[in-house]
Amino acid sequence: MANVLVFAETRANTLRKVALESVTAARALADSTGGGEVHALVAGSPGIAAVAEQLGQHGADLVVVVEHAGLANFDREVVAATLAARAKSGSYRIVVVGFSAQGRDIGPRVAAKLDVPIVTDVVEASVTGGAITVKHPAYANKVIVTLEINAPLAVLSVRPGAFMVATAPHAVRTEMMAPAAEPSASKVVVKELIEGGKGKLDLGEAPVIVAGGRGLKAPENFKLAEDLAAAFGNAAVGATRAVTDEGWRPHSDQIGQTGRQVSPQLYIAVGISGAIQHLAGMRSSRTIVAINKDKDAPIFKVADYGIVGDVLEVLPVLTQAVREAKAAH
């Protein structure tokens, strides 16, 4: 029996998908040790406690609520200090965070503060006796490494999309905790936040991604990809490096080895030939659709469903068909 402490990531006091995935992973780890508890820590401005019920739905037994007016925006120094303090005060076997922007920043800090080992980008984890065994994709997802961690406590950061959110209702208790560091004392201060677009789904959160490549021929044709994404309603639009290098789309939209690595439930590649660097960023998607005019394009080797054709002709028809299918529900 071992307890697991998990950081439940929020933005604007709303849980992110990676938070629910992290709690799901934590629940499975606690259960695998013969029924430990899952304690989820949330940090935000007053009112953040309202997310406790939702965390209970996914398996949290206790929600540790860190409320402070200075935590309206994520403060990595305060969250890392508070998570480390909590980990030290309880008898935990594992601390789970997401391998997201927030988790990437706090995981190594927490590990260093506690002097415990950390493994990031975990896609599978289990506890057996004294050791924690995890799988971690390396070399741009071309090699799967199995690692063994020998320590009484360790930090794991879980890859977004690797642990499917599961429902496991638990009666959830809450406990208030003061931040372990003063938010106004953080060394690094955010001066300006530039939102990518109102209500725009992030590539790491979206269950469906429509990604465009040079086959779209011109930046204005990305409208067709956006229309398809809008027809799904839960989709984000990504791009290849060729396209972001051209300045057709912002650099932050790039999917591939040096950009975002995504594993949505559905990945629709439009006008993408499928260079190996691009495949490295999306080949773990559950279902892959490819539309490309060249039947020999490498993308068709990984596509579950391929259509050979001109994306400029196929996209509007597909968009209309998806709209109709959605309307029929």
Place this chain on the structure above:
Amino acid sequence: MKIAVCIKRTPDSESRFRIAASSASIDETGLKFDIDDFASYAVEVALQLNEKQGPGETVAYAVGPDAVQETLRKAMSMGVDRAVQLKTDAVPYDGLAVAKALAAELKSGGYDLILFGKHAFDTSAGIVGTATAELLGVSCVTAATKLDIANGRGTARRELEGVAEIVEFPLPAVVTIDEGIARPRYPSLKGIMSAKKKPLETRPAQLGNVRVTVKSMALPPDRPPGRIIGEGTAAVPELVRLLQTEAKVL
């Protein structure tokens, strides 16, 4: 400014990888190794900052076997002044152990700025830079796509998950570098010649207790072979049907 750049030697990312007979590492036969891409951006940023700000020193660090000396020479051929190898037979998979070795070395170095790549291609773990900052107790900014230093303070831009942020921080600081910030220069012939004479010190890496070890490595399971379901707009109804009934995503 006194700037340290911590670099890693990694194989060419376009290689086809095989697993070694021991199944605990990749087979390095025939692989081409060089300074990691993100680390090369960090070297470029360090050189540009010191060129812009007048007299300073740029020092490269690498943890690893003697093969990293070639990588450190490469950094010196780009313009880094001197280099330090923290020697170990193999770089462990325990990122905190590597951070400890670097922090032990860097803490008395008097650096204003310590740069890393945001992660290295091989492990893509992104642990060492942030953990080193924590161990040193200095400011830490990860995945910077822009970096300016003035009057003992830094300003950086980060682009993350659909949001860009501008952050300010006091020096000393650790900053990890994302791509797009600067195009790394090619070493000039003069640079290559002078790099041979620049000082390269070797000291043992103080890794401490290594608690993360590789049990095995394997190639990922293949996806089922791709399937072309049709041509042009005529294939759309079949695609929609498959997405609904087979993939169940619509």
